[in-house]
Amino acid sequence: MEKYICFDVGGTKVKHGLLLENGTILSQGSYSTPCTNLDKFIIKMVETINMYLRNNHVLGVAISLPGFINPNTGYSEQGGAVTALINQNLKNLLEAKVPLRVEIENDGNCAAIAEKTSGNAQNCTDFICVTIGTGIGGGIFVDGKLLHGHRFRGGEFGFMITQANGKNFGDIWHSTGSTSALIRSYKKLKGISEYENVKGETVFSEATKSKSVKKLIDGWARNISYGIFNLAATLNPQKILISGGVSSQQDLLSTIKKQLDDLPWWNDIKIPVELCKYRNDAGMIGAMYHFIQKQRL
Structure with a gap:
């Protein structure tokens, strides 16, 4: 079963985890969100991705992000409380630093996708x-x-x-x-x-x-x-x-x-x-389902 590195970026914490394609969370953690510094934001996320890559074969990186997000391109016109991401393309920034495909969707949309796919809105x-x-x-x-x-x-x-x-x-x-x-x-x-x-x-x-x-x-x-x-x-x-x-x-x-x-x-x-159903994990799980949907296109 394929594995994915998933992030749920919030205004206070960045939650991250290693997930199986069926939604099972193999491991997870979190760190404080570097809301105002883009370099610190990218460095911390790349470090986390590399941590998971050391012992796992991973198919991609799926991210749930606040703000006005174009899921087709990864561009965020607005980043909510994460002001470092205003008018930035996190997908492009990360793909330049890690050997994986990256897909991004709005956090609220990710939660809805998770619930529709295998949660309380099936x-x-x-x-x-x-x-x-x-x-x-x-x-x-x-x-x-x-x-x-x-x-x-x-x-x-x-x-x-x-x-x-x-x-x-x-x-x-x-x-x-x-x-x-x-x-x-x-x-x-x-x-x-x-x-x-x-x-x-x-x-x-x-x-x-x-x-x-x-x-x-x-x-x-x-x-x-x-x-x-x-x-x-x-x-x-x-x-x-x-x-x-x-x-x-x-x-x-x-x-x-x-x-x-x-x-x-x-x-x-x-x-x-x-x-x-997924409470505080809905963002990560929905981000992974969004990644899988984009793969099929």
């Missing part, structure tokens, strides 16, 4: 995958096909305005429903410096013993519910799946569903809201 022709992390993104399947959009911006849900704030017009979903948004609110509540490192797990853990933190999470989940409501009303999919590191939190789904049920119009458009 029997769906129309579904949405929402990824919650440093920002919010996702992927859309319509009539069994991934919707990239005219300029590869399909699924950029984080840019939806979900709340109005007077002269500021509104807050986009990135700034209200992402894990980063939750951590910012937690730091403000606790009087913690914005520069101090706090993980989402810390916030959820403290919520079990602090009413104020639990209230904070409920408000954050309400912000997530607004975006999910809008997507359900706009596209009427068979289901909406949630992925990203935060999806591993045990009570997240039930908290979001409670907030949705509190919206007076939800019953008119209600659809199943579930977790992705």
Whole structure:
């Protein structure tokens, strides 16, 4: 069975792994994302690829990347939080340094591809995958096909305005429903410096013993519910799946569903809201499936 080196690049961590073509993860790890320095970004990725190549025959490198990605060329017009990749072609940069084919797709699209291929959307022709992390993104399947959009911006849900704030017009979903948004609110509540490192797990853990933190999470989940409501009303999919590191939190789904049920119009458009099968591994697995699809073309 063929092996692939897979990366899921996020605004905080770069997850990587050695995967079999059936989606089995043989080994995996992560490192902090060099968001602003292109040279460091490339060096770290090449080092990781060479580490896997020392003891394995590998068919290629598959990458899940944030931002506006052209999957046909590998060009990223926007890199999300990874500003080093703005107007760069990571596929070309890596293929010049490693003896392997490289294929790249948007991270939200990768999560959707993983779920459609062997996850919780195998029997769906129309579904949405929402990824919650440093920002919010996702992927859309319509009539069994991934919707990239005219300029590869399909699924950029984080840019939806979900709340109005007077002269500021509104807050986009990135700034209200992402894990980063939750951590910012937690730091403000606790009087913690914005520069101090706090993980989402810390916030959820403290919520079990602090009413104020639990209230904070409920408000954050309400912000997530607004975006999910809008997507359900706009596209009427068979289901909406949630992925990203935060999806591993045990009570997240039930908290979001409670907030949705509190919206007076939800019953008119209600659809199943579930977790992705692959949770935080969806990006890597979907990137590999995308690579295999490109091979067949």
